[in-house]
Amino acid sequence: MYKKILIPTDGSEISNAAARAGVEFAKQLDAEVIGLYVAPEYQYPVFIEIIPPNFPSEDEYLASMVKVGEHHLQVIVDAARAAGLTASVKTIFSDATAREIVNTATKEACDLIFIGSHGRSGWGQALLGSTTAKVLSSCQIPVLVYRMGKQPEPTGTKK
Structure with a gap:
């Protein structure tokens, strides 16, 4: 069925949970996994004549x-390794x-494309925009949207 699955992540707890679920899904199909992180492009300071000394260079x-x-x-690399799958990852700007x-x-x-959804709806989605919704509306490739029943526990918290 599916032999190569793209799993994008933004590093959030919800995205990490979706990534782990995506790898588990890929394991069931013995599919290759490609992890993707899209980083924001470098923003030049608006005060270009006087760049503060602590402002990072490009x-x-x-x-x-x-x-x-x-x-x-x-997270994707570790989950794929544990599942015995081939995974490659890339960061794009x-x-x-x-x-x-x-x-x-x-x-x-x-x-x-196996992608998580933060579950925002109504004004939350309208004001913030939804990467998942944009992928769904512009993609010819099948997209599986992973939605969690409840929010994951933040990493590093004690119970």
């Missing part, structure tokens, strides 16, 4: 965001997250 920003991407994608998810799935010849 190279510093790109390097730090690659590390952030590696950190967020590690763009301010159009949904478009990059669809483009990457197309370029990588993915059969499916």
